[in-house]
Each structure stands twice: as structure tokens, then as C-alpha cells.
Amino acid sequence: MAHGARILLVFLAAVLLPALAWGNTPERVALGQDMQWFADQDNAYPNLETVLHAESRIDWRETQGDGISRGFNSTPHWFRIRVPPVASARATTRYLQIPEPLLNRIEVFVVRNGEALQHETMGINQPFPERPLEHRDFITPVSLSETEPTRIYLRIQTNGSLQVAPALWTPEAFAEQDRTDAVTSGIFYGVMLVMFLYNLFIYFVVRDRSYLHYIGYVAMFTLFMGALHGDAFQYIWPYATAWQETSVTFSVAALGIASILFTNSFLKLRRHWPLAHRVFSTMLAASVLLVVLSFVLAYEISIRINSLYGILIMLSILAVSIRMWWVGYRHARYFVMAWLALILGTMALALSKFGLLPWNAVTANGAQIGAVMEVVLLSFALGDRINHERAERFQAQQKALAAAEEAKSAQEELLEAKEAANQELEERVRERTRELEQALKKLETVNQFLEEVSRTDQLTGLHNRHHFVRRYHEEYKRAQRNQYPLSVILMDIDHFKWFNDTYGHIAGDECLKAVSEALARIISRAGDTLARYGGEEFIVLLSNTPMEGALVVAERLRRAVSDLALEFDGRTVPVTISAGVAVLTPANLKKPEQLIQNADEALYAAKEQGRNRVCRYPDDVTG
Structure with missing residues (x-):
């Protein structure tokens, strides 16, 4: 995070500090304050001659600030800028900058004593190498006078946003600013x-x-x-x-x-x-x-x-x-x-x-x-x-290290027992052996407990999602070999968020436990798997079960939950579930996860059709 903050501060300084130094100096002059403009609504002034001829009759408007923004405006606009004589000690060449890279067409006219001395055409309608100076902004050199004022006329027409904030730079100052940019x-x-x-x-x-x-x-x-x-x-x-x-x-x-x-x-x-x-x-x-x-x-x-x-x-x-x-x-x-x-x-x-x-x-x-x-x-x-995620992995590693330390301790005790067996009586050896066997049995019990924890949801006591996924792939391969159908029932407790918000998370946990016990009483056939799939979702895998049988089981599950009567705050609170049922034979599946996705779509259909019901895929799924 510290490196990212440094990058951000360096970038902000690179952008904002040059911007704060953009005031008028002998090296850079913002022309907005000296600029007048008018919109040529009827395209009555297509060239400089028509503007000069009618200049006194044109309603020129003053510019406020260093530039003008006319929004998205495709009307041709004329701009008139009066530039005073430059100091004789300085070179008379300046760079005229128009910092808006998306203008379609710009015509620049330099006029002195009523005579047009320079005419340049720029814009994104022209290939980039045809610009007077190859720069992402529109830059053109202009020659000023040491003794007489110069007028710069701009005719700009664009299809996008019309923003004009011209400035005059000395070539040296512009080159330095360009390096900063x-x-x-x-x-x-x-x-x-x-x-x-x-x-x-x-x-x-x-x-x-x-x-x-x-x-x-x-x-x-x-x-x-x-x-x-x-x-x-x-x-x-x-x-x-x-x-x-x-x-x-x-x-x-x-x-x-x-x-x-x-x-x-x-x-x-x-x-x-x-x-x-x-x-x-x-x-x-x-x-x-x-x-x-x-x-x-x-x-x-x-x-x-x-x-x-x-x-x-x-x-x-x-x-x-x-x-x-x-x-x-x-x-x-x-x-x-x-x-x-x-x-x-x-x-x-x-x-x-x-x-x-x-x-x-x-x-x-x-x-x-x-x-x-x-x-x-x-x-x-x-x-x-x-x-x-790293913290979660670290906790798992700590548990694994603790188990490894316990195993190492048991191994050391075994070595000590072997050494003592050569020095002590046979009875002492048998006693020590019994202690070691008990330690190994305890270690085996701990390993079995850890295995059970890794595949059991701690709140409900049901299998967890990890165990279900493993069982699902095993049963999928078996069904593919024997060509019999697999059924999946995906269930979700209706309005569970409302239940949590109303009665609190402790009551929500009790609700999950009660629903889990009701479901477990229904799913008892060997080979079938019931698991908590996540949050308030539960899932059932039925092997070698067609759609008719799966619908019967799903309905029994739904009724078992709806028959629950939970007591919270002196009130009896009804609980219902929605279920989606999907059945496919593995030979027809494009990928193993398709069956679960189909059940999920059926579950969504049950939710949308009012909840507390069972929908099957694809008959009850629309859209």
C-alpha cells in the first residue's frame, strides 16, 4: 500500500505543480483574457476576408477567464485575439498552443496592419504528420512584431466539445513544459x-x-x-x-x-x-x-x-x-x-x-x-x-503444524520406548508399549476427527460444500459408467435475510439447525448426500433417481420444513423453503457442473413463482 501511495503522490505532483505555475509570465501568455468570439450560426463568414470586411458590424463577445467552453457545439466559431508588440530584446517567434486534441478543423490567421501574413490549417481531420509541429495539442509558430500589435484570428469547427484556451509560448519555455508533460x-x-x-x-x-x-x-x-x-x-x-x-x-x-x-x-x-x-x-x-x-x-x-x-x-x-x-x-x-x-x-x-x-x-x-x-x-x-485469504491459509497451516508436532512427539516417544525395552524388564516393556499404542490410537482419533471436521459444516452438522463436490464427482463418474440418472435438489430458506434482520443472527443459526435436522430426517438412503451448500442453501444428491422420484423427495423435504414450528420472542414463526430439481444422465452433460446449474435455475424459478414450492428443470423454468 505504501508503494501505491507514493505512485499516487508523484503523479499528482507531476500534474498539479505545473498547472499551478501556468500563470502569465514572459515565457507563457494566456490569451483568453484578450480574446473575443462569435458563433457563425449561418456560416456567413467562411473565410478571413468576409470577417475583416464586416468586422465592425459583428457582435464580438468577451471571454471570461483563460478560455472558453461551449460544450458540444458543431457551429463554426471565430475568435479574435490582440497581441501587443514583443520586447525587442527577445525573439519575435512564439508558439501558439490550442490545448484541445479533438478539434476537427482549426484555421489560424496572423494579421498585421490589415494584411494576412500567415495562414495555417490544423485539426484531427488531417493526418497527424501534416501539423506544423507534431504535438498532441495543436501548436503552430507565429511571428510577432517588435513595434506593432498583431491580431490572431481563429476559425474553429468541431463535432465534439468546443473548448478553446489559447496561449503563446516562447519556444524554449514550451520545450521545457513539453518535457514536464x-x-x-x-x-x-x-x-x-x-x-x-x-x-x-x-x-x-x-x-x-x-x-x-x-x-x-x-x-x-x-x-x-x-x-x-x-x-x-x-x-x-x-x-x-x-x-x-x-x-x-x-x-x-x-x-x-x-x-x-x-x-x-x-x-x-x-x-x-x-x-x-x-x-x-x-x-x-x-x-x-x-x-x-x-x-x-x-x-x-x-x-x-x-x-x-x-x-x-x-x-x-x-x-x-x-x-x-x-x-x-x-x-x-x-x-x-x-x-x-x-x-x-x-x-x-x-x-x-x-x-x-x-x-x-x-x-x-x-x-x-x-x-x-x-x-x-x-x-x-x-x-x-x-x-x-492468506490469513485463512495461515490458520490452516498452523493447525497442520500442530498435528505434525503431535505426530513428531509420538515418534519420539516410540524411540524412547524401544531404547527402554532393551534395558527394562519385559513387563515394563509391555507397559510402555501399551502407552505408545494408546498415544498412536489417540493420534489416529485426532486425525479422524480432523477428517470429519474438514467435511462437516460446524453449525448444522451436515456435510459441507467441499465434501459434496467430491461426492458429486465420484457419483458422476459412477453414473457415467453405468448410465443411470443423477438428481440434484437445490434448496434455499425463504426470506432468511428478513428472519435474521428481525430475530437476530443467533435465532438465524437456530433456524438453520432446525431446518438441517428436518432435512436429515428425510435423506437417509445409502448413497444419497445431503449438504449445506452455503449460507441458507442446502443441496441433495440422489443417485440412480429419475425425475419422478426426485420430485417426491423434494416435496417431502419442503413439507418437512413447512411443518416446523419455531418459537422466538414468544411467537411461532413459520419457515419454508424453495427447491429446484434437475435430473440428467451424465452421457448427456456437456460438463459435470451443468446439472447443478440447472437445479440453480429451477430454484430461481421457484423463488420468482412465489416461494415455498418445488420447480423442476426445464419444465418450470422460463426465459
Whole structure:
């Protein structure tokens, strides 16, 4: 965690400290305060001559601050900037910077004494190498006068967000700032690459799907930032002008897909919150559709839809993760902080695109700042989960070491007994031997107890999930050889969360015990297996049992539970279960787990049809 915090502090310093030094200096002059503008609604001024001819009649508007943000606006805009004479002791060449990498077309006119001295055309509609200076921002050298003021006119038209904050730099100061920006970008992309490779390694080690989804998320976010800031256009596809626009909307939609997949797998929503899982599945389908539409819709439409939908996805993920943290899912705490950081940074960027926030170095780099904070915090979240799992493994190792020490002690006693047998009388040898046999028997009893504990649920006394999975695969192979059907009954206590919230966890444990005893009285045939599958879920494996027999057993189980009369707080509380039944012959299975998945779908159908009932797969399963 300390290393992640250092990375975050270095990146924030690299971004914010140069931004704080962006005030007017002899080396850099922000032109926003001296800039006037008007929107050419009817395209009545297509060139400089028409503007100069009607300049006195045009309603020029003043700019507030260092720049202007007009939101998503495809109307051509003209800008007029008055630049005073430069000091004679300095060179007259300056670099004009327009720091918005996604503008479609920019025309720059340098005018002095009513005469146009320079005309440059830039924008993402042109291949990158055709720019006056190959830089991700739009940079062009302009020549100023030592004795006379110079006017710079800009005609800008874009399909996306119109943000203009021009500045004049001396070539030396711009080169120094460019090196600082390169360090900032290098840190950002370096952090993303490190997190990509690190989590890829972790995935190959632990095979946890959430790591794979996180890798996809990091890759898509890096692609999005590269497209948004012009780095990808400069270094990867400098001649693909049409793709440069499409890459932004494509990467936003693809980032939505990766975000939803990662959230679903990390928070395990299918198990812990099925409703949120279904909502995110619908949003995932919408994101896939937006990926396709990014190649079909016009950019000015697609970018608006993707920007708003991206905000909706981030807010939804934040709300779900807060709720999961609230209900006690401990790994969600860093997840909440990570997404909050990204949301604040990305929303600052998006709102500046719509013109609702001022454009500056902080809002322009908001997504990068939020992304680095998120990557660091998510690494904390993944590390927290790894540490938790490591602690559980350590406890298991401690128990194993204790058993090994006991075995070692018994072996030492055996050696001592053998040595004493050569020195003592035969009776003493027999007595010592009996003691050693008792010690070995005790060790065997302990081992048997540990074996029993490893396959028994400590609360209910039933078999646990680990034992059930082993028995299931054994019975599956036997049924496959003999070609007889296997039946699985998956059960869930109805409204158990409400029961816990109303009567408390101690009462909930008593309820689980009572239900377990009722089920165990029904499942008594040799070869059948009853286990607690997790939480309030129970599962039964019936060998060589067709659907008719499995339904009879499931109904008996349901009635046995519904006949229970539990007393809590002086009240009789009814308890019911829902059950899903699935039967398949192993020869027809694509994979061994399919039968359990079918039973799970039947259980979901029982829940949706009102609970306290038995549903079978596939007859009672819809959709």
C-alpha cells in the first residue's frame, strides 16, 4: 500500500505543480483574457476576408477567464485575439498552443496592419504528420512584431466539445513544459502498464476471473485516455483520421463493458445481490450496442450518448458498491473509494466538455488523476482480499503444524520406548508399549476427527460444500459408467435475510439447525448426500433417481420444513423453503457442473413463482 501511495503522490505532483505555475509570465501568455468570439450560426463568414470586411458590424463577445467552453457545439466559431508588440530584446517567434486534441478543423490567421501574413490549417481531420509541429495539442509558430500589435484570428469547427484556451509560448519555455508533460504522461501510462502486467501475473497464479476483468478495464481505460488526449493519434494511428474520432466513442463504450464485468465479478453480485446483477446485465447489453453504434452513428451524436451513459454507469457502480459495503462485504470499502475518485475526476472532465465547469489543467487531466487514484485504491482492494485469504491459509497451516508436532512427539516417544525395552524388564516393556499404542490410537482419533471436521459444516452438522463436490464427482463418474440418472435438489430458506434482520443472527443459526435436522430426517438412503451448500442453501444428491422420484423427495423435504414450528420472542414463526430439481444422465452433460446449474435455475424459478414450492428443470423454468 505504501508503494501505491507514493505512485499516487508523484503523479499528482507531476500534474498539479505545473498547472499551478501556468500563470502569465514572459515565457507563457494566456490569451483568453484578450480574446473575443462569435458563433457563425449561418456560416456567413467562411473565410478571413468576409470577417475583416464586416468586422465592425459583428457582435464580438468577451471571454471570461483563460478560455472558453461551449460544450458540444458543431457551429463554426471565430475568435479574435490582440497581441501587443514583443520586447525587442527577445525573439519575435512564439508558439501558439490550442490545448484541445479533438478539434476537427482549426484555421489560424496572423494579421498585421490589415494584411494576412500567415495562414495555417490544423485539426484531427488531417493526418497527424501534416501539423506544423507534431504535438498532441495543436501548436503552430507565429511571428510577432517588435513595434506593432498583431491580431490572431481563429476559425474553429468541431463535432465534439468546443473548448478553446489559447496561449503563446516562447519556444524554449514550451520545450521545457513539453518535457514536464511527457514525464506526467509517462508516469500515467507506466502506472497503467505496471498494473496491467501485475494483475495479469496474479490472474495466471490464482485464476480469479475478477483479475481478468480488471486487466480488461485497465486496457480499455488506457485506450480511452490515449484517444482522448491525442497520444494514440500521435504514436499509434497518425494517418487514421476517421478512426481518431471513432476511437473515443468506441473506447468509452468498451470501457463501460469492462467496468460492468469487473464490478459484477469483484462484488460477486450474482450471489450477493441478484437484482443488481440483472440490472448490470441489461446495462452490459446496452454498452455492447453502443460499441457497435460507435461505427454507425455520427460522432456528435455518439459522443453525447456515450458521455451521458458513461456517467450513468459510474454512478450505478458507485451506488452498488456503497450498498455492498453497507451490508458487510468488506472488500467493497476500497472499491467505493476507488470509484469515487474516478467518478469525481471523470465527471470534472465530462462536465467541462458540456461547458458546465471551466476548462483548466485540473479538469483537463481529471480523468487521468482519478484513474491513477482508482488504480492504486483498487490495488489496495485486491491486496486486501489476498491478505484475507492468506490469513485463512495461515490458520490452516498452523493447525497442520500442530498435528505434525503431535505426530513428531509420538515418534519420539516410540524411540524412547524401544531404547527402554532393551534395558527394562519385559513387563515394563509391555507397559510402555501399551502407552505408545494408546498415544498412536489417540493420534489416529485426532486425525479422524480432523477428517470429519474438514467435511462437516460446524453449525448444522451436515456435510459441507467441499465434501459434496467430491461426492458429486465420484457419483458422476459412477453414473457415467453405468448410465443411470443423477438428481440434484437445490434448496434455499425463504426470506432468511428478513428472519435474521428481525430475530437476530443467533435465532438465524437456530433456524438453520432446525431446518438441517428436518432435512436429515428425510435423506437417509445409502448413497444419497445431503449438504449445506452455503449460507441458507442446502443441496441433495440422489443417485440412480429419475425425475419422478426426485420430485417426491423434494416435496417431502419442503413439507418437512413447512411443518416446523419455531418459537422466538414468544411467537411461532413459520419457515419454508424453495427447491429446484434437475435430473440428467451424465452421457448427456456437456460438463459435470451443468446439472447443478440447472437445479440453480429451477430454484430461481421457484423463488420468482412465489416461494415455498418445488420447480423442476426445464419444465418450470422460463426465459
